[in-house]
Amino acid sequence: MDAIRAAAEKAKEASYRLQDLALELRNDALRSVIEQLQERKQEIVSANQLDLREAQSAGLQSSLLKRLNYDGSKIQESVRQLESLIDQEDPIGRVISRIELDHGLILTRTSCPIGVIGVVFESRPDALIQISSLCIKSGNAVLLKGGSEAKNTNEALAKLIDQAIVGTDNRFKDAVQLLSTREEFRGLLALNDLVDLIIPRGSNELVRSIQASTKIPVLGHAAGVCHTYVHEDADLEMAAKVCFDAKCQYPAVCNAMETLLVHRGIAEALLPRLANDYEKAGVELRGDDPSSKIIKVHPAEEKDWWTEYNDLVLAIKIVGSLDEAIDHINKFGSHHTDAIITKDQTSANKFMDLVDSSSVMWNCSTRFADGYRYGLGAEVGISTSKTHARGPVGLEGLTIYKYRLSGSGQIVADYVGEKARDFTHRKLS
Amino acid sequence: MDAIRAAAEKAKEASYRLQDLALELRNDALRSVIEQLQERKQEIVSANQLDLREAQSAGLQSSLLKRLNYDGSKIQESVRQLESLIDQEDPIGRVISRIELDHGLILTRTSCPIGVIGVVFESRPDALIQISSLCIKSGNAVLLKGGSEAKNTNEALAKLIDQAIVGTDNRFKDAVQLLSTREEFRGLLALNDLVDLIIPRGSNELVRSIQASTKIPVLGHAAGVCHTYVHEDADLEMAAKVCFDAKCQYPAVCNAMETLLVHRGIAEALLPRLANDYEKAGVELRGDDPSSKIIKVHPAEEKDWWTEYNDLVLAIKIVGSLDEAIDHINKFGSHHTDAIITKDQTSANKFMDLVDSSSVMWNCSTRFADGYRYGLGAEVGISTSKTHARGPVGLEGLTIYKYRLSGSGQIVADYVGEKARDFTHRKLS
Numbered sequence: 001m002d003a004i005r006a007a008a009e010k011a012k013e014a015s016y017r018l019q020d021l022a023l024e025l026r027n028d029a030l031r032s033v034i035e036q037l038q039e040r041k042q043e044i045v046s047a048n049q050l051d052l053r054e055a056q057s058a059g060l061q062s063s064l065l066k067r068l069n070y071d072g073s074k075i076q077e078s079v080r081q082l083e084s085l086i087d088q089e090d091p092i093g094r095v096i097s098r099i100e101l102d103h104g105l106i107l108t109r110t111s112c113p114i115g116v117i118g119v120v121f122e123s124r125p126d127a128l129i130q131i132s133s134l135c136i137k138s139g140n141a142v143l144l145k146g147g148s149e150a151k152n153t154n155e156a157l158a159k160l161i162d163q164a165i166v167g168t169d170n171r172f173k174d175a176v177q178l179l180s181t182r183e184e185f186r187g188l189l190a191l192n193d194l195v196d197l198i199i200p201r202g203s204n205e206l207v208r209s210i211q212a213s214t215k216i217p218v219l220g221h222a223a224g225v226c227h228t229y230v231h232e233d234a235d236l237e238m239a240a241k242v243c244f245d246a247k248c249q250y251p252a253v254c255n256a257m258e259t260l261l262v263h264r265g266i267a268e269a270l271l272p273r274l275a276n277d278y279e280k281a282g283v284e285l286r287g288d289d290p291s292s293k294i295i296k297v298h299p300a301e302e303k304d305w306w307t308e309y310n311d312l313v314l315a316i317k318i319v320g321s322l323d324e325a326i327d328h329i330n331k332f333g334s335h336h337t338d339a340i341i342t343k344d345q346t347s348a349n350k351f352m353d354l355v356d357s358s359s360v361m362w363n364c365s366t367r368f369a370d371g372y373r374y375g376l377g378a379e380v381g382i383s384t385s386k387t388h389a390r391g392p393v394g395l396e397g398l399t400i401y402k403y404r405l406s407g408s409g410q411i412v413a414d415y416v417g418e419k420a421r422d423f424t425h426r427k428l429s
Numbered sequence: 430m431d432a433i434r435a436a437a438e439k440a441k442e443a444s445y446r447l448q449d450l451a452l453e454l455r456n457d458a459l460r461s462v463i464e465q466l467q468e469r470k471q472e473i474v475s476a477n478q479l480d481l482r483e484a485q486s487a488g489l490q491s492s493l494l495k496r497l498n499y500d501g502s503k504i505q506e507s508v509r510q511l512e513s514l515i516d517q518e519d520p521i522g523r524v525i526s527r528i529e530l531d532h533g534l535i536l537t538r539t540s541c542p543i544g545v546i547g548v549v550f551e552s553r554p555d556a557l558i559q560i561s562s563l564c565i566k567s568g569n570a571v572l573l574k575g576g577s578e579a580k581n582t583n584e585a586l587a588k589l590i591d592q593a594i595v596g597t598d599n600r601f602k603d604a605v606q607l608l609s610t611r612e613e614f615r616g617l618l619a620l621n622d623l624v625d626l627i628i629p630r631g632s633n634e635l636v637r638s639i640q641a642s643t644k645i646p647v648l649g650h651a652a653g654v655c656h657t658y659v660h661e662d663a664d665l666e667m668a669a670k671v672c673f674d675a676k677c678q679y680p681a682v683c684n685a686m687e688t689l690l691v692h693r694g695i696a697e698a699l700l701p702r703l704a705n706d707y708e709k710a711g712v713e714l715r716g717d718d719p720s721s722k723i724i725k726v727h728p729a730e731e732k733d734w735w736t737e738y739n740d741l742v743l744a745i746k747i748v749g750s751l752d753e754a755i756d757h758i759n760k761f762g763s764h765h766t767d768a769i770i771t772k773d774q775t776s777a778n779k780f781m782d783l784v785d786s787s788s789v790m791w792n793c794s795t796r797f798a799d800g801y802r803y804g805l806g807a808e809v810g811i812s813t814s815k816t817h818a819r820g821p822v823g824l825e826g827l828t829i830y831k832y833r834l835s836g837s838g839q840i841v842a843d844y845v846g847e848k849a850r851d852f853t854h855r856k857l858s
Contacts, residue, residue, distance in 0.1 A: 020782035098434045099804050105793060106611040107803055114815045115785065196815040215645060217816045238838035246839035288695055328700055330445055350832045353449035356544065364534060364836030373844070374832065375528050375854035388542045388817040391832045403803065403820045404781045407793030409667035411674035415802070425804035 004187040008194040010114065011141040015115045017171040018139040018283045021266050023090040025169050029136055033129075034082050037075055040160060045071055048125065055149050064409045070125040070153050081378055091138050091395040102421065104408040106428070110335040111399045113139035118188050120145045120210065123151040130378055131160050131199070132176045135182060138398040141175045143195070145185040154178060177389050186409035189214035197398075199381055204308065219393060221384040223308050223334040224254030229325040229351065232265040239341045240273055241265075245252040245356035245365040246339065248281045252380060255337050255359075255369040259305060259315040261325045264290070267318050271295045276313065287316040293417040305332040322347050326354045333357065335384045337369040341363035356382040358384055358391035431617040437545065438625040439603040439650060440570040440573070443545045446600040447568040452519040454598050460560075460566055461593040463511050467540065470504055476585035480594040484578050499554040499582050504516045507558045510807055517592050517806050520567050527857040531850065534838040535857070540828045543567035544625040547617050549574045549639065550633035559807055561590050561605045565739060568605045572624070574614040576766040620645035625631060626827075627660040630810055633737065648822060650813040651693055652685030652763035655795045658754040658780065660771035661694040667792060668695075668770045675768065677710045683811060684788075684798040688744040690754045693719070694803050696747050700724045707743065716745040724774050734761040751776050762786065764813045768797040787813055787820035794805040 007209035034083040037044070048070040055068055077247055119138050122129040124160035125411030128146055146342040164403040165172035179185055180206045188195060192215045199219050200207045207222045228246050230239045262270060267290070271294040276296040278285060285302050297316060305328070322340075329338050339361035341349040352360040359369040369392060371379025376394030383389050389397035414421050466473070477499040487615060497639040506723030523540040530536055535685030546569050550556040557575055564571040575583040575769035583748035587607035594601035608614055617624060621644045628648050629636045636651045657675050659668045679747055696719070704724040707714060715733050726745060734757070748754045751769075758767050767781040779787040788798040798821060800808025812818050818826035845852050 016755075016783060016785060019785065020779070056779065095813075099805065101797070101802060103795075108849060147808070169535075173528075211644065214523060215644070217814075235838070242838060243838055249840065249842045249845075297608055326445075348835070352450070354445060356448065357831065359832040359834060361834040362836065364834060364839040366839050367841035368530070368534075368834055368836075369832070373530060373841075373852065375530065375852065385646075386829050388533050388829075390829050400819050402786065402817050403788040403798070405788060405790040406777070407791065407797075409664070409671060409676070410793040410797070411797035412794050413671055413674050413678045416678075423802065423804065 004179070005187075005191060005194070006186045007143060007184075008188060008191045011116045011143055011177060012194050013115065014172070014174040015141040018113060018141060020174060020425070021139060021171060023092070024401070026137055026139065027086045028167040029168040029172055030082050030086050030133055032168045033133065033161055034079050036160050036164040036217065037079055037082075037129075041072060041075055044075065044153065044156050044160070050152045051150050058149075060149065064149070067124050068150055068153075068217055073196070074126055078126055080363055081130060082133055084380055085133055085137055088137065088395060100316065100426040100428055101405070101423050104266060104412065105159075105410050106406050108218065108400050108406075110404060112363070112402050114398055114400050115140060116144045116175070116194060118145075118185070118195045118198045118216070118397065119143070120185050120198075120200050120202065120206070122147045122206065124156060126152045127155055128157050129161070132158075134378055134380060134398060136165060136172075136175065138395050140398055143177050143179055143188060145188075145255065147177040147261045148182070151180075151409055157300060172236070181348055185333045186213070192216045194294040217384050217388065218311055219385065219389060220381050221254060221334065221336055223255070223384075224382075225258050225308050225332065225334040226336055227254055227259045227261055227320075227329050227333055227338045228257050228366060229261040229322075229329070229338070229340045230263060230266060230270060231322060231345045231347055232263040232341060232342065232346075233350050234266060234341040234364070236270055236273070238268075239270055242279060242339070242363070242365050244275055244277050244281070246367055247278070247283060247314050248312070249365070249367050251312050253365050253367075255365050256310075257309055257339075259317065259332070261313055261317050261319050261328060262291070263322075263325075264318050264320050267291065268294055271316070281312065283312045285314055285316055288318060290318040291316045319423055321349060326351060329355050329357070337361065337366045339364065341364050342401060358382070432609070433613045434623070436572060436606055436608070436613075436815070437617060437620045438590045440572055440606060441544045441623050442658070443601070443692070444542065447537060447542060447570060447604060449627060450598065450600060452521070454514045454632060455566055455568065458594040458597040458601055459511050459515050461597045462562065462590055463508050465593040466504055466508055466511075473504065473582065473585050473589070474500055474583040479581045480579050482519050487578075489578065489802040491847060493578070496553050496818055497579055497582075498682060503555055507555055510559060511562055514562055514566055514807055517566065517824060520828050525830055529855040529857055530834075530852050531839065532853065534839050535835050537833045537835075538830050539833060541826055541831050543829050545623060546571045546626045546827065547574075547614070547627045548572070549627075549629050549631065549633065549635070551576045554579050554586060557583055557586050558629055559585075559824060560630070560809070563807055563824060563827060565594060565601075565604065567824050569827055572608055572617060573605050573610070574608040574617075577611070580609075580756060592814075598850050615642070618645065621645045624684075628810055641658075646817065648812050648814065648818060649810050650763065650765055651736050652813075653685070653765040653811075654687050654735055654761065654763040655684055655765055656688045656690055656758050656762055656767045657686050658690040658748070658751075658758070659699060659765070660691060660696060660751060660773065660808070661692040662772045662775055663692075663695060663770040663771060665695070665699055665702070667704060668699055671768070671770055671792070671794050672703055673710070674705065674795055676712060676743050678794070678796050680741050682796075682797050683737075685739070686743070686795050687737055688746065688747050688761070690746050690757060691720070691803050692751075692754075693747050693749050696720065697723055700745070710741065712743055713742055714742045714745055715749060719747040720745045738764070739790040751779060755780060758784050758786070765811065766790065766795045768793065768795050772835075795832060805826060
């Protein structure tokens with residue numbers, strides 16, 4: 001593990017150098033990555049084909065092969081993402097607040113990079129480009145570990161990025177490093193003196209296992225048990241449309257609905273219609289006792305209330321009140337994304353105030369919870385933490401702030417005791 | 430540990446109720462605490478005298494007895510702090526950003542409470558009032574553990590606060606709970622499914638031991654190894670004054686200077702004068718070899734560069750350049766607070782950009798790093814974390830945000846595929 005500590009120490013040193021690289025330099029580095037991607041397309045595609053062939057002989061599932069694939073059109077998509085990232089405002093050096101503590105003693109709070117980020121991601125090689133470029137833009141050093149099935153692609157991409165950014169400015173040396181083994185990443189999780197943040201991009205199991213084995217802050221979510229609650233007064237047409245989208249538009253992802261809560265007063269009008277739509281889409285319904293009296297469902301067990309199916313399965317429960325819906329969501333949900341369908345603003349506000357989730361929604365589909373749709377540009381991930389960054393996280397989640405105090409020789413002794421000077425504490429624009 | 434889980438579950442339920450309590454109610458609760466403190470002053474003072482008598486018989490040091498003391502004038506100080514907290518702006522429900530994703534689909538990011546905070550503090554009973562009131566103002570539930578030597582005072586204060594706030598509104602039930610044993614607090618550290626943030630207020634050893642034994646985010650700092658670097662061109666008068674204040678104004682605290690770095694070009698002019706001032710104040714000097722050729726010092730060892738003396742001891746090192754000073758601070762410091770003395774703005778900016786500390790200062794004393802002096806009102810603590818909150822942390826550090834998306838039946842299926850609608854992503858004021 002000496003090698004991994006050495007890599008992390010190099011990343012820490014790089015992170016210090018990155019702190020004051022001007023925006024133009026960071027953008028130039030990203031432009032150079034774009035150029036290299038276009039020039040060396042064939043090299044990358046060949047490396048990827050090697051991975052694909054090995055994965056095929058190893059009998060990898062076709063869905064995984066599809067995620068592993070990184071061809072010309074995927075490279076173009078990475079280029080488009082890089083271009084859009086270059087256009088984004090500088091997340092670093094932003095003045096968050098300025099206050100005069102006393103005449104000639106000015107306190108400024110400014111955004112700055114976090115430092116060293118450790119990232120583990122599964123399968124998709126485009127994640128390597130996306131996360132590295134977010135780190136470059138935000139002035140962070142990054143240690144990456146990809147899936148072993150994408151080994152050749154990841155190595156080619158990491159080498160390309162390193163050459164592109166170091167070619168732009170030598171201070172980018174060691175800013176993007178690829179770890180080669182799972183053991184190295186495990187070793188990294190122990191280095192809480194050097195690594196400031198861990199971002200896992202992969203299955204819930206991966207996230208949970210990482211959360212359980214590190215003291216470094218982890219940005220991500222282990223589960224996405226999302227709800228839609230249809231209130232008594234909801235527009236039936238809207239409820240049916242939104243509930244269908246939330247479950248069926250892309251069921252394999254974390255912001256898809258897993259449990260539908262329906263107010264008792266609207267259940268008989270809504271459920272038969274919904275059941276019909278869901279049946280056509282092949283959705284298996286698991287309902288509580290009252291719902292089984294209205295539509296045909298498999299009986300739901302308690303574990304259905306906290307299961308993330310990521311599939312065409314839906315749990316259904318009938319509730320007697322808005323309060324009961326809120327309690328159910330706070331008790332069984334994963335604090336990810338939950339929606340209410342209602343015509344009543346007061347009920348909507350109560351729901352959005354009291355449901356303790358990173359995204360709360362009124363009259364729209366839970367599937368909107370996403371960095372791109374939220375206008376954040378690229379997304380680092382969706383966080384269900386209660387500190388630092390919550391919900392879809394973009395560039396801002398890779399920053400923190402520092403206080404800068406500029407004076408003219410002030411000492412604290414002048415502000416204490418009987419003849420103490422007063423602070424002015426005047427907000428500046 | 431069933432009892433402690435039950436307490437944390439009650440706190441979690443309380444935290445859900447607190448989410449939408451109006452500012453006026455939270456302020457009324459604080460006003461009621463003020464009233465009760467004034468009415469029941471004698472009861473609190475008697476409880477404190479019991480603690481003081483027991484501590485005296487147990488042979489507690491006089492400095493600890495002084496910290497334990499909570500008399501009429503200390504109560505008045507708590508009242509003043511509460512009044513100032515009532516005057517502070519609402520940290521909750523603040524709109525951080527608003528963006529139109531599409532016509533009639535509005536995303537609002539608003540500040541909200543974190544949830545359940547666990548706090549452990551040593552000796553000072555006023556910390557109980559201060560932290561509880563910060564939690565009440567910010568809508569968080571809190572589980573508190575004080576030092577056993579202040580047991581009677583803490584119990585009386587916790588009871589008083591509970592009665593005052595529950596008397597104001599029943600929804601404050603279980604919002605402030607006192608844990609009685611160290612084992613209970615240890616048990617709390619394991620409940621990362623219920624507790625969202627831990628704040629330790631006490632010795633570096635306490636903070637380190639808590640950081641090592643929980644997966645819950647910890648807000649605080651384990652060390653304060655602060656530096657002042659005097660650049661070649663510094664004003665001698667100012668340098669002498671600021672360096673004296675940083676070391677001597679209150680040496681027992683985390684933002685006092687522990688290491689003085691002096692540029693080679695100014696060392697012969699500055700050090701004899703400083704040594705003279707420090708000698709009068711009884712400061713022991715430990716210097717590197719070059720400094721020992723200019724003034725009388727004990728030889729510094731490597732461990733002096735990362736030791737927090739919290740006492741009248743100062744390590745001194747002569748450096749050849751600004752870069753060497755920055756490297757030394759990033760390598761040996763604790764990322765707490767570091768200052769440069771220079772006439773040159775470019776050097777000052779480089780120092781403040783590249784020193785990776787929560788507070789970086791130019792031409793003033795490190796002792797200014799403090800929530801009150803920074804105008805934050807009361808302080809939860811000073812954080813050296815690189816995520817969530819950094820530097821002196823006030824009310825804002827007890828908040829996070831949630832995304833609220835309000836629509837009119839929008840579904841994601843309309844925004845994908847060939848006939849996809851475009852998002853407008855228009856910033857709203």
